[in-house]
Amino acid sequence: MGKVNFFVRRTVQLVLTLWAVATVLFVLFRLMPGDPTSYIVSPQMTPEIRQQIIANYGLNDPMWVQYVRYIENLATLDLGRSFKTNEQVAEILATYLPNTLILMLTAFVIAYTIGVTAGVLTGWYRGSDFEKSAVVTALVGRSVPSFWVGILVLWVFGATLGLIPMSGMTAIGTEPSGFWDMVFSVGFLHHLVAPVAVLAFYYMGYPLLIMRNSMLETLSEDFIDICRAKGLTERAIMFRHAARNAMLPVLTAAAIAVGYAIGGSVLIETVFGWPGIGREMIRAVLRRDYPVAQGTFLVLALSVIVMNFIADLLYGVLDPRVTYD
Amino acid sequence: MGENDTGAGMDRRHFLKTTAAGGLAATGAVAGAGSAQETTTGDGQETTQSGGDRAGQLLPQYTYLNNPANYNPARHDAINLIGTQLNKLGLRANVQVFEWGTLYNRVMQEQNFGFTTWNRGLGIDPGRRMPEMFHSSNTSPGEGNFTGYVNKDLDPTLMQQLQTSNTDERVNMLHQIQKTVNRDVPMHPIVQMPNIIAYNNQQVTGWTDHIVGYYHFEPMTNVKVKADHNELRGTWPETLGTMNVLGYNNETKLIHQFEMLYDKLIRINSELEPDPKMSLATEWERPNDQTVRYKIRQDHQWHDGEDVTPEDVKFTLDYIKDSQIPLYSTQHEMYGTDSVSVDGQWVQVNFSEKIGPVHTLFSNQIPIVPKHKWESRSDPANMSIEKPVGSGPLQFDYWDQGSELSLTKYGDHWNTVNFDRRIWRIIPESSTVWSLLKDGTLNYLPFTRIGRQLSQNQKQSQIGVQSTPGDGWWHFSQNTRKPGLDDVAVRQAAVHTIPKTAINEQVLYGFATEGWNLVGESFGKYSNPDVKKYQQQGNGVEVGKERLREAGYTFDSNGKVHFPE
Numbered sequence: 001m002g003k004v005n006f007f008v009r010r011t012v013q014l015v016l017t018l019w020a021v022a023t024v025l026f027v028l029f030r031l032m033p034g035d036p037t038s039y040i041v042s043p044q045m046t047p048e049i050r051q052q053i054i055a056n057y058g059l060n061d062p063m064w065v066q067y068v069r070y071i072e073n074l075a076t077l078d079l080g081r082s083f084k085t086n087e088q089v090a091e092i093l094a095t096y097l098p099n100t101l102i103l104m105l106t107a108f109v110i111a112y113t114i115g116v117t118a119g120v121l122t123g124w125y126r127g128s129d130f131e132k133s134a135v136v137t138a139l140v141g142r143s144v145p146s147f148w149v150g151i152l153v154l155w156v157f158g159a160t161l162g163l164i165p166m167s168g169m170t171a172i173g174t175e176p177s178g179f180w181d182m183v184f185s186v187g188f189l190h191h192l193v194a195p196v197a198v199l200a201f202y203y204m205g206y207p208l209l210i211m212r213n214s215m216l217e218t219l220s221e222d223f224i225d226i227c228r229a230k231g232l233t234e235r236a237i238m239f240r241h242a243a244r245n246a247m248l249p250v251l252t253a254a255a256i257a258v259g260y261a262i263g264g265s266v267l268i269e270t271v272f273g274w275p276g277i278g279r280e281m282i283r284a285v286l287r288r289d290y291p292v293a294q295g296t297f298l299v300l301a302l303s304v305i306v307m308n309f310i311a312d313l314l315y316g317v318l319d320p321r322v323t324y325d
Numbered sequence: 326m327g328e329n330d331t332g333a334g335m336d337r338r339h340f341l342k343t344t345a346a347g348g349l350a351a352t353g354a355v356a357g358a359g360s361a362q363e364t365t366t367g368d369g370q371e372t373t374q375s376g377g378d379r380a381g382q383l384l385p386q387y388t389y390l391n392n393p394a395n396y397n398p399a400r401h402d403a404i405n406l407i408g409t410q411l412n413k414l415g416l417r418a419n420v421q422v423f424e425w426g427t428l429y430n431r432v433m434q435e436q437n438f439g440f441t442t443w444n445r446g447l448g449i450d451p452g453r454r455m456p457e458m459f460h461s462s463n464t465s466p467g468e469g470n471f472t473g474y475v476n477k478d479l480d481p482t483l484m485q486q487l488q489t490s491n492t493d494e495r496v497n498m499l500h501q502i503q504k505t506v507n508r509d510v511p512m513h514p515i516v517q518m519p520n521i522i523a524y525n526n527q528q529v530t531g532w533t534d535h536i537v538g539y540y541h542f543e544p545m546t547n548v549k550v551k552a553d554h555n556e557l558r559g560t561w562p563e564t565l566g567t568m569n570v571l572g573y574n575n576e577t578k579l580i581h582q583f584e585m586l587y588d589k590l591i592r593i594n595s596e597l598e599p600d601p602k603m604s605l606a607t608e609w610e611r612p613n614d615q616t617v618r619y620k621i622r623q624d625h626q627w628h629d630g631e632d633v634t635p636e637d638v639k640f641t642l643d644y645i646k647d648s649q650i651p652l653y654s655t656q657h658e659m660y661g662t663d664s665v666s667v668d669g670q671w672v673q674v675n676f677s678e679k680i681g682p683v684h685t686l687f688s689n690q691i692p693i694v695p696k697h698k699w700e701s702r703s704d705p706a707n708m709s710i711e712k713p714v715g716s717g718p719l720q721f722d723y724w725d726q727g728s729e730l731s732l733t734k735y736g737d738h739w740n741t742v743n744f745d746r747r748i749w750r751i752i753p754e755s756s757t758v759w760s761l762l763k764d765g766t767l768n769y770l771p772f773t774r775i776g777r778q779l780s781q782n783q784k785q786s787q788i789g790v791q792s793t794p795g796d797g798w799w800h801f802s803q804n805t806r807k808p809g810l811d812d813v814a815v816r817q818a819a820v821h822t823i824p825k826t827a828i829n830e831q832v833l834y835g836f837a838t839e840g841w842n843l844v845g846e847s848f849g850k851y852s853n854p855d856v857k858k859y860q861q862q863g864n865g866v867e868v869g870k871e872r873l874r875e876a877g878y879t880f881d882s883n884g885k886v887h888f889p890e
Contacts, residue, residue: 052649052651053651056707082566084566084574085566085567086567086569086572086707086708086709087566087567087709095726095727096727099727151756154754154756154757154760158757158760159760162764166752166757166760166761166766167750167752167754167757167761168728168729168750168751168752169728170725170728170729172558172729172748172750172766172767173554173556173558173729173731173746173748175722175723175725175731176725270753270754271754272754273750273751273752273753273754273757275564275726275727275728275751279564279727279753280564280727283563283564286424287426288426
């Protein structure tokens with residue numbers, strides 16, 4: 001019963017949070033300086049036609065009317081049409097979001113695999129040179145701007161050595177026959193390597209440092225001594241007992257990090273010419289394309305909120321000591 | 326002045342709207358003239374109207390609007406440089422940075438600025454935008470005469486030059502306009518911007534100079550590719566957005582595509598002459614100033630194999646009028662409903678008013694679309710077009726949105742291109758673009774921005790750079806509604822201080838030329854060589870100060886300018 005109540009309560013909270021975010025987005029974009037009509041209409045147009053276009057987009061309606069219409073549309077999952085291209089925002093998201101997800105999730109999986117493993121080892125071999133170098137690498141990865149690392153990688157491995165493609169998801173002139181055909185092509189993997197490596201380098205520090213701290217805590221507990229007393233191998237103690245128990249904070253942090261990661265790939269998409277949602281979001285903001293900007297920001301907010309929700313649920317599932325009261 | 330008082334017996338308001346997209350508001354003159362700013366008398370004598378209430382007072386502070394450094398770094402730096410000079414002159418010019426949308430709104434809607442600068446182009450016709458920019462009835466918010474310049478004596482000439490089909494007469498009128506505007510300087514060119522194309526010279530040759538740019542039909546059909554793939558490979562920093570030729574907002578990146586996907590009744594060649602070899606019409610005639618007839622090319626097909634017919638032309642003209650397509654409103658408001666007719670292979674258009682240079686104002690502006698594809702589309706401006714069908718020398722291949730557009734050679738065109746395919750890749754990062762151009766992955770930059778990278782990379786052996794005078798310039802515009810700037814003497818003094826040489830050499834790496842006339846020399850005989858040149862004569866600031874002293878202005882101990890006593 002407690003679990004059901006918790007689930008319902010958190011779902012209501014999730015919806016309310018989304019409504020609040022949607023409202024803040026609506027207000028913020030309209031408070032921004034700059035006139036969206038300056039991008040919609042052209043100086044070549046007559047005033048009557050300008051007014052007609054502005055009316056078509058409902059931009060001459062009172063703000064509260066625009067807000068009510070916006071919320072109503074959101075409730076029916078209608079994110080509107082781009083001021084700039086007249087495309088459905090949902091179609092724009094469908095075009096660009098998969099590209100971002102592939103980039104981000106690949107980097108994420110690699111980062112967490114390496115990061116968690118390295119975290120276990122640094123915790124186990126505390127005080128060693130390995131630990132010092134791993135921690136320094138993790139801190140550098142988190143501290144150095146990822147776009148700067150990306151530019152360096154492009155310069156060295158792309159422009160100088162010619163080992164990686166400089167931009168995009170496919171070679172110039174390669175007509176994609178379909179999304180999945182493209183994803184499983186050698187050319188795509190070749191283009192994926194550099195941006196994924198840079199992103200993974202950035203993501204990796206977080207799980208590494210959390211896992212290391214968690215390991216240090218776990219290794220100081222009594223049951224580790226009991227394991228040794230039982231004559232278990234060091235390898236078994238490290239991975240089967242210590243790492244498994246130390247994993248809980250990493251898993252819950254990972255759920256939240258996934259949410260943030262979608263937004264975090266924005267700069268990398270720009271540097272590597274990756275046609276993802278982040279690039280479109282920047283374009284929409286710069287052009288005051290409210291529907292697209294709101295739509296993309298809502299997707300990012302949704303991913304963070306939902307992953308937080310999942311993290312909350314995971315706590316209870318993974319750690320029996322957590323109650324829902 | 327009555328609405329028909331243009332000297333030509335026509336409805337000025339209507340003509341202004343239709344030919345120059347200037348807008349309706351004749352009452353706008355009131356807004357523009359509100360601060361007693363007629364700067365010239367009927368005989369052209371300059372006047373200084375300080376007004377008794379401000380005699381001896383300090384000139385107000387003026388805001389000089391600047392775009393952010395990352396939006397256009399060169400222009401950002403140039404504006405800062407000019408702002409410094411204006412302050413040296415004794416004006417209190419406060420340079421403020423705004424993002425582009427805000428800046429544009431401040432100028433066009435709020436009209437709240439002292440000085441402003443951005444890029445302007447005249448297109449293929451040097452007089453088409455003159456009424457929009459300088460006519461007295463076009464000064465209301467949102468209309469084209471954002472400087473608020475009022476000169477009732479010039480208004481008739483601004484309109485008449487659009488109506489006369491006699492070239493010599495028109496040249497004389499445009500010369501007069503240039504001379505007057507250049508004397509009154511509500512707007513002045515800082516630098517004349519060239520058309521520039523950077524390309525990989527190991528793969529691409531044969532660019533033809535054209536005043537509109539290297540994307541134009543003529544340069545694009547002349548250019549040759551030497552690479553094995555025989556593809557012209559270019560790039561753009563942002564996504565294209567739409568393939569709807571009737572539903573876009575005149576963005577350069579899309580003009581580049583539609584220019585080659587669709588034919589136009591008349592094309593203007595690099596000699597600025599209508600050229601039947603490039604046009605959908607093989608012959609044309611003008612029975613009178615309100616009628617034009619075109620003989621449509623026979624045996625030409627759309628990209629899907631259907632015949633291109635005169636009915637397609639009539640359909641296009643009627644359709645954009647019936648659908649009120651915003652982008653072509655300037656054109657479709659020139660003719661009425663039922664004013665387009667077909668007679669065999671000929672199409673006739675009857676205009677509502679007299680039209681002068683009909684080909685530059687009308688015939689080469691509208692892309693002809695296929696009737697069989699568009700007649701069932703009820704909301705053409707808002708259509709999402711995935712695979713456009715045109716009749717131009719390039720046809721649609723594929724569009725991987727956000728990533729790449731490919732157009733292939735249409736071999737059945739009467740004027741084919743010399744390459745097999747043109748690809749545009751979206752690449753936001755400019756250093757990546759230059760790397761790819763150098764290694765031959767790309768072979769031309771359709772929009773080559775003037776800057777340090779161009780300056781440095783043009784020294785590379787495989788990089789070619791071709792440049793030709795263009796139709797545009799960076800303008801230095803003054804809000805003539807503001808006290809002080811309503812006096813021609815102050816405006817002339819301000820213009821004297823513009824460090825054109827420094828801007829061109831230091832900011833634009835010498836690629837541009839110093840501006841001195843709104844209609845530059847690239848327009849040939851249309852450019853008046855006798856207009857006043859506001860060049861720096863030794864020290865432009867001192868020349869400007871001298872101009873102010875002549876007009877009775879004084880300077881205080883801090884060097885700031887005061888109105889005449």
